[in-house]
Amino acid sequence: DARRFIMYQKVAIENSPLQAHSSTLMFSPACSLIKGCFKHEEPKWITIQPAMRDEWSVYSQTLEGHSSVVNSVAFSRVSTRLASASFDDTVNIWDAS
Structure with missing residues (x-):
């Protein structure tokens, strides 16, 4: 799950490392182990969150x-x-x- 998290969020982490923690959690699948472990750290001021898949996509990277x-x-x-x-x-x- 951690590898998928990093591969899926690679662009955000590389381009905006200071904001990566909260934004990558928000844009991760609902059943991600990483999201579950750090859910309590998501910003409370974001009241509308995007609808995300339950699981990671079958694709780890897309060309x-x-x-x-x-x-x-x-x-x-x-x-x-x-x-x-x-x-x-x-x-x-x-x-x-």
Whole structure:
């Protein structure tokens, strides 16, 4: 659960580390163990909260950046990079970590 929490909230943690604690808890699934452990630390002044799923998504990360369907994905030999090709005639290279 902690790994999913970090992977799901990675952008918020990297961009706004000072606000990450309260905002990431609020935008985590209702049945998250992390959310349950720290629920008492959510800000009381936020009265309307978003409707969240009960469980984590089956996807730990989504590759975004293509404007059409991705038709091919391949890892490098040492699995440090990932290449995705799309019908939009682009190839994106990703850091697998």
